[in-house]
Structures are given as C-alpha cells and as structure tokens.
Amino acid sequence: MGETEAMPEPASSLADVPFLRLSTDRATINEIDALIAFTVKQLGRAGFADPEVEPILARANAMLTAAAGRCDEDLPPSDAYLVRRGGQVILRCYHNPAHEMVMQGR
Numbered sequence: 809m810g811e812t813e814a815m816p817e818p819a820s821s822l823a824d825v826p827f828l829r830l831s832t833d834r835a836t837i838n839e840i841d842a843l844i845a846f847t848v849k850q851l852g853r854a855g856f857a858d859p860e861v862e863p864i865l866a867r868a869n870a871m872l873t874a875a876a877g878r879c880d881e882d883l884p885p886s887d888a889y890l891v892r893r894g895g896q897v898i899l900r901c902y903h904n905p906a907h908e909m910v911m912q913g914r
C-alpha cells in the first residue's frame with residue numbers, strides 16, 4: 809500500500825471551499841449552493857435521469873462563471889467550474905494538477 813492523501817471533507821457551500829474566490833453576494837452563493845444541492849440529491853436517487861441533472865448543473869456553472877469563481881491555490885488564479893463525476897459533484901479548476909472539492913447538498 810502506498811501513501812494516500814487525506815481526502816478533504818466535502819463542502820456544503822461554495823463559501824466553505826478554502827481555495828475558491830467569488831465576486832458576488834451571499835444571496836447568489838446561496839442560489840448556486842441550492843442548484844448544487846438539487847443536483848446531488850437527484851444523483852443520489854435510484855434511476856435518476858441525466859437530462860434532468862445536466863441543465864441544473866449548467867445553470868450553476870453559468871452563475872459560478874458570472875460570479876468570477878476563481879481558484880487562487882496557485883498562480884495565476886484559475887477559473888473554477890463544477891463537474892459531475894459519477895454520483896458526485898466536484899468543484900475544480902484548470903491548474904495542473906487541478907484543485908478539487910467534493911460538493912454536497914445541505
């Protein structure tokens with residue numbers, strides 16, 4: 809067995825992601841959080857339909873972009889985006905290697 813990196817705790821709000829910088833207000837963050845939570849809930853349901861989830865996640869991503877979501881864990885700061893991976897919603901950036909955080913519903 810090799811060494812394993814400790815996985816960070818999933819974040820229930822974008823406001824709790826240490827590497828994420830946002831230029832928006834709390835109400836908008838709450839709205840994006842709600843879209844993420846809805847997506848996570850849908851993914852957790854047996855027999856969920858992809859077409860149901862993708863537009864919601866796309867809307868969350870559009871709002872994240874509008875809020876100038878950036879990862880500042882490395883320089884220069886990188887755009888941050890949401891992606892579905894299996895049953896999880898991941899916040900990640902374009903740094904190499906990418907910084908990631910598993911998002912969870914509230």
Ligand SMILES: [Zn+2]
Nearest residue numbers: 879901903907
């Ligand atoms: Zn990054």
